[in-house]
Amino acid sequence: MRAGHDRAAPGVTWAHLGLAWLVRRGLVVAGAVLLWQVIASGADNPFFPPPSRIASAAAQLWLSPLLVTNVLPSLARLLGGWVIAGMAGTVLGIGLGRSRMVADYLEFVLAFLRTLPPPLLVPVFMVLCGIGPTMEVTTITFGAVWPVLLNTMDGAKSVDPVTTDTARVFRVSRTRWVLGVVLPTALPKVFAGLRTSLSIALILMVISELAGSTSGIGFQLAITQGQLDLPAMWSWIILVGLLGSVLNQGLVLAERRVLAWHHERVGAR
């Protein structure tokens, strides 16, 4: 409630503050790029191109039809796999988190499965599903589901016993109990899981496309590397970074909306 509103001095609007923040961030980035430019130009190594050359390559590439024909499939696989993982992880996590017995037996197995490095899955699913979007989406789903699943389980377990008693006394229906009590209790944890799984999904998207695909950012990375077209390769890498931060920022904004009560409450303490 309070936090934020009185932070701005009189006469300073939010737009001003946002601008100031952007300018400060922009200066840091500009400084880093400048440093890179100086070092790379000095090194004069064809395998270490300066940002100016990458920028011109990127401008060329990103204006070409290659952008759409590769980014769209990648994005579809990434979001497809991640959304399936998010939904499956949330549903399974709530189910497992609320049934003590199952969770006790499965805890160990789940902890083990999670410690497996997700890229290991690529060859497994390549054999199982063949090369193509099914393999990529399956790999992403399977690798990204764990953080959501385990976090949701944790969150679902943490419903306060008094809250449980309250729901029992007022004979709240099963659906309302799950959707109206357990899910909101677990939601902060669900979002924490979703953030981790988004970065895993991005990694797996690139890796699975590198390994076997006929389109996508990872595929282009492999091609440009093969052609030793390093500025173009770098521009794809930068694109992956941009994609990751845009998606992450979107998720953070969604979380702020959905969990407004949670952030206000933590902030009010």
Added chain:
Amino acid sequence: MSIVEVTDLGHTYGTGRAAHTALGGLSFTVDPGELVCIVGPSGCGKSTLLRCVAGLLRPSVGSVSYRGETVTAVPADLAVVFQDYGRSLLPWRTVAGNVEFPLRDRGLSAAERAARVAEALSWVGLADAAGRRPWQLSGGMQQRVCIARALAYRPAVMLMDEPFASVDAQTRADLEDLVLKLRAEADMTVLVVTHDIDESVYLADRVVVLSRSPATVVETLKVDLAGPRDQIGTRGSEAFVRLRTEVARLIRR
């Protein structure tokens, strides 16, 4: 016939060396429309008793019957105001949303629900706080939200566990009178746990005094005060003073 009947109720938490007996075999009854207060030393097992009566906890020995039937689950027309009021409210719902929550599955229209919520909140003096979140309220206000939630549910039997512990003296007096008024109007049966001796005598038709842990019934006192209760008149009356002295003596024993 009594509406609540507690027979030789005993409860032990845990087993083996960690076992702790909270209720040591106690019996009492509550008649329909009656207001019974339970007083006893801190930690003697009052909340445990209330959880057994509500059907939230299966007692180790003895039984609770509700309208003549043994309690195995929470009865349909029973509400509880929990001692841990803060943990009983949902932080993602507004005050009004919390009061409305139990009404959702009762087949009421949105308008009926809204009317009941508004009424209950105005009873406890929180009409202005309807849109706020529980964690933005003081302890006493949260406690009143819990009372409003139970009242909006329109139960036949209401169990209250230290319901006025965190409110100031004036609000407390108002809430006591509110409970008395609603009890008379709606013909509600009320069971109040309190550690406040004066409050127990002021509210109750009967006071059940419990012993130190494991709780047993020391004595059940009938409170026969003349006329309707009145914060100043009743509390100053000779009969009141005599009764509160009696309860205090029984607790100290």
